[in-house]
Amino acid sequence: xxxxxxxxxxxxxxxxxxxxxxxxxxxxxxxxxxxxxxxxxxxxxxxxxxxxxxxxxxxxxxxxxxxxxxxxxxxxxxxxxxxxxxxxxxxxxxxxxxxxxxxxxxxxxxxxxxxxxxxxxxxxxxxxxxxxxxxxxxxxxxxxxxxxxxxxxxxxxxxxxxxxxxxxxxxxxxxxxxxxxxxxxxxxxxxxxxxxxxxxxxxxxxxxxxxxxxxxxxxxxxxxxxxxxxxxxxxxxxxxxxxxxxxxxxxxxxxxxxxxxxxxxxxxxxxxxxxxxxxxxxxxxxxxxxxxxxxxxxxxxxxxxxxxxxxxxxxxxxxxxxxxxxxxxxxxxxxxxxxxxxxxxxxxxxxxxxxxxxxxxxxxxxxxxxxxxxxxxxxxxxxxxxxxxxxxxxxxxxxxxxxxxxxxxxxxxxxxxxxxxxxxxxxxxxxxxxxxxxxxxxxxxxxxxxxxxxxxxxxxxxxxxxxxxxx
RNA sequence: GUGGCUAUAGUUCAAUGGUAGAACACUGGAUUGUGGUUCCAGACACGAGGGUUCAAUUCCCUCUAGCCACCCCA
Numbered sequence: 001x002x003x004x005x006x007x008x009x010x011x012x013x014x015x016x017x018x019x020x021x022x023x024x025x026x027x028x029x030x031x032x033x034x035x036x037x038x039x040x041x042x043x044x045x046x047x048x049x050x051x052x053x054x055x056x057x058x059x060x061x062x063x064x065x066x067x068x069x070x071x072x073x074x075x076x077x078x079x080x081x082x083x084x085x086x087x088x089x090x091x092x093x094x095x096x097x098x099x100x101x102x103x104x105x106x107x108x109x110x111x112x113x114x115x116x117x118x119x120x121x122x123x124x125x126x127x128x129x130x131x132x133x134x135x136x137x138x139x140x141x142x143x144x145x146x147x148x149x150x151x152x153x154x155x156x157x158x159x160x161x162x163x164x165x166x167x168x169x170x171x172x173x174x175x176x177x178x179x180x181x182x183x184x185x186x187x188x189x190x191x192x193x194x195x196x197x198x199x200x201x202x203x204x205x206x207x208x209x210x211x212x213x214x215x216x217x218x219x220x221x222x223x224x225x226x227x228x229x230x231x232x233x234x235x236x237x238x239x240x241x242x243x244x245x246x247x248x249x250x251x252x253x254x255x256x257x258x259x260x261x262x263x264x265x266x267x268x269x270x271x272x273x274x275x276x277x278x279x280x281x282x283x284x285x286x287x288x289x290x291x292x293x294x295x296x297x298x299x300x301x302x303x304x305x306x307x308x309x310x311x312x313x314x315x316x317x318x319x320x321x322x323x324x325x326x327x328x329x330x331x332x333x334x335x336x337x338x339x340x341x342x343x344x345x346x347x348x349x350x351x352x353x354x355x356x357x358x359x360x361x362x363x364x365x366x367x368x369x370x371x372x373x374x375x376x377x378x379x380x381x382x383x384x385x386x387x388x389x390x391x392x393x394x395x396x397x398x399x400x401x402x403x404x405x406x407x408x409x410x411x412x413x414x415x416x417x418x419x420x421x422x423x424x425x426x427x428x429x430x431x432x433x434x435x436x437x438x439x440x441x442x443x444x445x446x447x448x449x450x451x452x453x454x455x456x457x458x459x460x461x462x463x464x465x466x467x468x469x470x471x
Numbered sequence: 472g473u474g475g476c477u478a479u480a481g482u483u484c485a486a487u488g489g490u491a492g493a494a495c496a497c498u499g500g501a502u503u504g505u506g507g508u509u510c511c512a513g514a515c516a517c518g519a520g521g522g523u524u525c526a527a528u529u530c531c532c533u534c535u536a537g538c539c540a541c542c543c544c545a
Contacts (some may be wrong), residue, residue, distance in 0.1 A: 034536080086543050090472080108545090137545080142472085144539060151545060221542065237541090286544065297545095321545065346545025374504060411508035417506095424504060438506070 035141070035149030046351045051134060053181060054154045057173055058132035063156055066131045068112040074102040080333055081113040082288030091139040105138035109155040110342055117159050118335035127160030146318050146349045157342035164265035165323055167293040170343050174297050174321055175275045177345065182359050183222055184300035185320065187275060190283035191256040191263040191292050193269035195328065201254040202230050209233065214244050234282040250281040259292055266293055276435065285324060294324035299353065320353065321345025367419070367459055373396045374405055374424035377418065382423045412438060421451070421456065
């Protein structure tokens with residue numbers, strides 16, 4: 001902006017309103033989009049915790065990380081997720097790009113991973129191929145608690161392994177993920193059988209609901225479900241519908257031998273591994289491609305009772321993650337027949353849970369050494385020192401842009417420094433430096449050359465090692 | 472897509488038909504070489520539009536946004 005304008009009228013008259021006052025935040029035309037969120041510094045610490053845990057666990061079980069583009073062809077989801085699913089029907093961020101192609105922001109991870117498996121000829125790799133994935137997904141839904149239009153998932157997939165061990169390991173990893181974060185969860189598990197089993201079951205289920213006018217007693221949603229997606233009749237929450245459901249046939253009774261054996265094996269393995277699960281005959285999942293094992297991770301019931309004042313408000317039990325087997329999908333998408341299974345869990349919901357339960361983030365144990373300076377000469381010297389110490393493995397911090405010692409120590413205090421090293425003109429001339437214990441407030445002047453041994457003495461054994469590394 | 476609740480400072484919340492206040496956070500100061508406790512000072516807010524009224528942040532309507540629930544999902 002030209003200088004003269006600035007000085008003539010310092011605001012409001014000439015300057016466009018938007019720039020002049022810094023107030024509009026609520027009605028900001030540039031505000032972030034609905035259902036999207038910024039993850040600020042403190043909150044990101046939770047994400048880091050989860051990301052580390054995910055990397056750690058996936059690595060332990062032999063999964064390799066993969067990343068795929070945020071954008072995919074719309075058709076990918078139409079074919080895999082399912083034409084008639086809500087995700088594809090009404091929740092996709094899809095658009096025509098500049099070359100006229102129909103594009104979508106990925107609403108889930110599995111289709112991309114199936115695509116990648118086929119496209120890169122991964123059937124030529126040693127099977128099974130075990131991959132994990134961490135990234136944002138997009139669904140144009142109405143936001144509410146634990147639901148965003150952009151959310152982050154941790155996904156694991158196993159390709160080329162028909163064994164029930166594969167299903168079990170996924171569930172085990174999911175279970176470990178939560179319990180190692182001190183979140184109590186329940187594993188809901190069911191088997192949808194193979195496609196033929198499911199077909200037969202659905203037919204039988206519809207017959208059941210047609211009997212003796214049960215249909216007319218259903219809630220409106222369920223009436224709609226009856227024709228659209230009968231399996232969904234099973235997990236309605238309306239008391240009346242639940243009552244009717246009591247006597248409904250269960251899909252487990254319709255499993256052919258292969259599918260039944262597979263399911264039983266999974267359950268036996270889970271027993272061996274002491275993973276608590278809840279056999280839930282009413283669990284069905286919303287995606288088209290599942291067969292056999294399906295599971296969902298929900299918060300444990302005892303989780304509800306931490307409400308101190310007043311009646312415990314029953315919070316909606318949103319699922320934290322889910323997955324299952326999808327043996328037919330790879331072939332359907334144009335690959336070789338390849339059994340596969342996978343699961344995903346939503347980081348936002350896990351973060352929410354961790355906050356709800358006040359699970360503390362472990363603090364970094366390594367002590368912070370703060371370097372403070374007074375005067376330009378001292379600053380030049382200590383900026384160099386900072387580099388040396390940082391390379392030497394110390395956790396050093398600074399606020400060299402600040403001139404006053406007061407401001408610097410304030411910063412040291414804010415970040416929880418254990419010691420501050422203070423270098424002023426006087427010390428610079430003497431070849432000394434002040435070491436200040438930030439907890440006790442005591443300080444002493446030491447010879448500049450003795451910094452390392454002095455710090456080693458004060459920080460104890462663990463830090464000896466760091467000093468050694470330095471050499 | 473349907474329904475309920477809410478909208479005041481950076482945050483969490485007050486009050487009020489007539490000059491909007493606190494706490495925390497922020498900036499500066501209390502011997503210009505010393506943080507955390509204390510004291511002082513300062514900056515920062517009534518989501519937008521319309522209506523009723525002499526007068527609206529307050530009452531009414533609309534919009535927008537947020538939260539929550541249903542649907543569905545992580």
